[in-house]
Amino acid sequence: MEGVENWPAECADRYREAGVWRDETLGGLLAEWAERSGESTAIVSGDERISYTSLDRRAAELATGLLARGLRPGDRVVVQLPNTATFAIVLFGLLRAGIVPVLALPAHRRTEIEHFVTHAQAVAYFIPDHDSGFDYRTLAAEIPTPDHVFVAGDPGPYTALADVPEPAGPLPDIDPGDVAVLLISGGTTGKPKLIPRTHRDYAYNARGSAEVCSLTANDVYLAVLPAAHNFPLACPGLLGTLGAGGRVVMAPAPSPDVTFGLIERERVTVTALVPPLVRLWVDTVEWDRRDLSSLRLLQVGGAKLDTELAGQVRPVLGTTLQQVFGMAEGLLNYTRLDDPDDLVTTTQGRPMSPFDEVRVVRDGVDVLDGGIGELWTRGPYTLRGYYNVPEYNASAFTADGFYRTGDLVRRLPSGHLVVEGRVKDVINRGGENVSAGELEEHLLAHPAVAQAAVVGVPDQTLGEIVCAAVVLVPDASVKLKELKAFLSARGLARFKLPDRLAILPTFPVTAVGKIDKKAVLSRL
Numbered sequence: 001m002e003g004v005e006n007w008p009a010e011c012a013d014r015y016r017e018a019g020v021w022r023d024e025t026l027g028g029l030l031a032e033w034a035e036r037s038g039e040s041t042a043i044v045s046g047d048e049r050i051s052y053t054s055l056d057r058r059a060a061e062l063a064t065g066l067l068a069r070g071l072r073p074g075d076r077v078v079v080q081l082p083n084t085a086t087f088a089i090v091l092f093g094l095l096r097a098g099i100v101p102v103l104a105l106p107a108h109r110r111t112e113i114e115h116f117v118t119h120a121q122a123v124a125y126f127i128p129d130h131d132s133g134f135d136y137r138t139l140a141a142e143i144p145t146p147d148h149v150f151v152a153g154d155p156g157p158y159t160a161l162a163d164v165p166e167p168a169g170p171l172p173d174i175d176p177g178d179v180a181v182l183l184i185s186g187g188t189t190g191k192p193k194l195i196p197r198t199h200r201d202y203a204y205n206a207r208g209s210a211e212v213c214s215l216t217a218n219d220v221y222l223a224v225l226p227a228a229h230n231f232p233l234a235c236p237g238l239l240g241t242l243g244a245g246g247r248v249v250m251a252p253a254p255s256p257d258v259t260f261g262l263i264e265r266e267r268v269t270v271t272a273l274v275p276p277l278v279r280l281w282v283d284t285v286e287w288d289r290r291d292l293s294s295l296r297l298l299q300v301g302g303a304k305l306d307t308e309l310a311g312q313v314r315p316v317l318g319t320t321l322q323q324v325f326g327m328a329e330g331l332l333n334y335t336r337l338d339d340p341d342d343l344v345t346t347t348q349g350r351p352m353s354p355f356d357e358v359r360v361v362r363d364g365v366d367v368l369d370g371g372i373g374e375l376w377t378r379g380p381y382t383l384r385g386y387y388n389v390p391e392y393n394a395s396a397f398t399a400d401g402f403y404r405t406g407d408l409v410r411r412l413p414s415g416h417l418v419v420e421g422r423v424k425d426v427i428n429r430g431g432e433n434v435s436a437g438e439l440e441e442h443l444l445a446h447p448a449v450a451q452a453a454v455v456g457v458p459d460q461t462l463g464e465i466v467c468a469a470v471v472l473v474p475d476a477s478v479k480l481k482e483l484k485a486f487l488s489a490r491g492l493a494r495f496k497l498p499d500r501l502a503i504l505p506t507f508p509v510t511a512v513g514k515i516d517k518k519a520v521l522s523r524l
């Protein structure tokens with residue numbers, strides 16, 4: 001595929017010899033899993049239960065049908081489907097046909113979808129008729145229309161997805177080094193970028209993650225976050241669970257009223273959440289009596305989990321916590337199941353693979369363990385360049401292939417990383433730099449504060465001033481003066497104290513449920 005930067009040959013050889021890269025494609029793996037697991041249930045979605053055999057057959061039939069309609073291997077399409085069995089069938093159908101999905105999230109709207117369609121020159125768009133009260137056909141009508149719009153459900157003026165499958169016929173040979181999917185970057189600056197993930201690197205991503213989580217055929221994974229996001233898709237998520245022979249349950253919404261019922265009914269053993277959802281689950285368990293005792297592992301990632309909330313996971317939810325510091329670009333860090341509690345509650349884990357190379361860099365030089373710097377990384381499942389943006393890639397990657405993550409981290413002697421914020425998330429208050437991440441942590445230590453987001457607000461005199469936006473715990477109250485005294489008592493420098501306090505009822509969140517700082521700023 002054009003616009004994709006490959007790993008240099010010597011790296012490829014090394015990864016292949018070590019067996020981390022194998023001669024496998026994601027579509028081919030499904031066929032192997034179907035041979036192994038046959039009639040066991042692969043996917044549960046509402047009342048539907050789909051076996052491995054049936055998932056494999058339906059993927060092959062969809063692939064055949066798409067090729068018969070003129071789609072070609074290497075074509076790009078945009079997929080925007082909620083957590084349903086259809087998501088899995090469409091994904092594997094495309095993988096089988098060698099058609100590359102841009103995995104959009106259900107919350108994306110015209111600006112993002114239009115960008116994906118034009119940037120990837122997509123020839124098709126896959127949507128539900130409606131979901132969570134939104135009619136996706138109206139969105140299809142607003143974008144430069146690709147050749148095909150396939151609709152799960154009532155197609156309106158478009159093509160019903162149900163009409164596409166044909167009896168399975170010959171399918172193309174696919175190279176394990178070909179791009180399998182284009183993931184969306186979670187980046188907060190500019191338009192989202194597209195991340196090429198190859199069959200073999202993504203297969204390793206899922207397999208390595210399943211190993212770290214000790215997944216077996218007895219595991220039941222609940223997809224709570226949108227399945228198109230890397231975390232629930234392959235860390236180990238849907239792909240890792242199917243690889244282990246387990247069962248994936250699709251949650252139509254992340255709220256406890258939906259998910260707790262599914263955990264009880266399906267005896268769910270593993271799931272993954274972003275921190276704001278952990279807060280909601282912990283608060284709900286206090287009065288909700290549904291049985292969550294089957295849950296053995298709760299993965300939390302996507303944004304920093306504060307230590308106090310981390311400490312509540314085992315006592316309140318009755319399950320082992322795993323912190324996951326990952327990125328759609330590749331590198332995954334996990335706390336291990338046998339790590340001591342203090343590492344699990346206070347760090348964001350260590351790299352998944354012995355082949356992950358990690359540098360912590362400040363002003364161009366590597367800092368010693370314990371110092372804070374920007375995380376640079378390369379490895380067998382970390383991209384070498386975003387799709388088709390050569391100018392951007394020139395600054396996002398070093399000449400020798402390290403991806404500059406933009407995350408500020410501290411590395412402990414054990415190799416565990418602590419995320420300290422984002423390189424650019426610094427407020428310049430009249431020439432003094434205030435790290436948003438640092439101040440947020442201190443704010444969260446205040447008993448009245450449930451969630452905190454520190455943002456810079458334009459100011460005539462200082463350029464920028466520090467605004468602490470907070471969501472309070474129920475029935476609590478706090479004043480700016482009191483917060484400042486509290487922060488001073490914690491030994492914080494005077495220039496770092498917030499100039500403004502904004503109390504919000506809830507925080508706006510991104511498509512995957514992280515606190516959306518840009519949107520917070522616009523609400524002040």
Ligand code: OOB
Pocket residue numbers: 184185186187230231235300301302303304305323324325326327328329332348405407419512
């Ligand atoms: C995951 O992926 P993305 O691509 O949506 O976002 C990646 C960024 C990271 O660069 C970092 O800034 C932040 O999200 N992040 C965390 C974190 N996990 C991700 N910041 C602090 N603590 C954490 N535990 O968010 C993602 C992908 C795979 C697995 C898990 C998360």
